[in-house]
Amino acid sequence: MANVGFCQPGAVVLEIQPERFPEGWTRGACFLFAHQWHIYQALEVPDFNLLASEANVQSKTDLAYRVDIAELRQAIAAIFD
Numbered sequence: 001m002a003n004v005g006f007c008q009p010g011a012v013v014l015e016i017q018p019e020r021f022p023e024g025w026t027r028g029a030c031f032l033f034a035h036q037w038h039i040y041q042a043l044e045v046p047d048f049n050l051l052a053s054e055a056n057v058q059s060k061t062d063l064a065y066r067v068d069i070a071e072l073r074q075a076i077a078a079i080f081d
Contacts (some may be wrong), residue, residue: 001026009034012079016040016072018065040075042067 004013004026012035014025030037042065063076 001029004029004035005033007033007035011035012038012042012075014038014079015044016067018042018044020044036079038079040067040072040073 001013001015004011005012011033013026013030015037017023017039027037027039029035045064045066
């Protein structure tokens, strides 16, 4: 999202953000650049590290989230309606 500063003023920005991620710098940047900021909050995957270890997959993160494609499509449609 660091590239929002290169968009034309008034650009539509849809940020996909995990529900537990409280950072708001993208929203602030969009405000400064006069963009139309929207957010889609993705659901966190509970016990991600446990699931990864059971699947013998190494993980270097403590946060994983999933995007429901149907919900994301609805969010996009709502922005442009």
